[in-house]
Amino acid sequence: MAGGKEEYNAFFYSLVSTDTQEMYYSTKRQQFLIDQGYSFKVITSLPPPEEGPNLSFHTLDEQLDLLGKVLSAGDDMIGVEHLEEDSDGKALLKARRSAGLMSAFSGAGGMVYMEYNTGKGKGAKKKDPAKRHTLFKKRYT
Incomplete structure (x- = not known):
């Protein structure tokens, strides 16, 4: 670009x-x-409808003609850019697909979650009131 400054x-x-x-x-x-560093402009009034004929593709025939050209355009008219060296293609050649578990991704490969109950139907042991702290003795007596 002229002057080394890019404009968008x-x-x-x-x-x-x-x-x-x-x-x-x-x-x-x-x-x-x-x-984000953009400027904006608020347009409070639209151009008058009388200026419609001066616009491109004002008539229905012009609009349908343009639509027909767009729909019938082939791949050669699209302007697809072909790169000489495809770095993504090289990376895909090295990719491998293998079966595995999701736990391997999280690092929890060898861990198991288990629930168990040690009491199994028994009630909790009642503490001897003599062994309780003095603050709690008052509460439970």
Whole structure:
């Protein structure tokens, strides 16, 4: 690029009615664009309908003709970029598929979770009231 500076053209369009609750979110989107380093322009009025004939593809015939061209376009017209060296293709050649368990990914390969009950129907042992702390003796007597 001239001068060594790259320029990007990015456009964000949002149609918002000014008398709805959507205005709250519109201001949030504007603030997000500012935070990201973009500028924005609020257009409060649309061009008059009389300027419609000056626009491209104004008539239905022009629109249908364009649609037909787009639908009939072949792969040669798309402009697909073919790279000479495909680094992703090289990585795919080294990839291997194997069967395994999800626990191997988490690092819990040899661990087992088991529940067991030591009491099995027996009630909890009651402590001898003499062995209780003085604060708890008052509570349980």
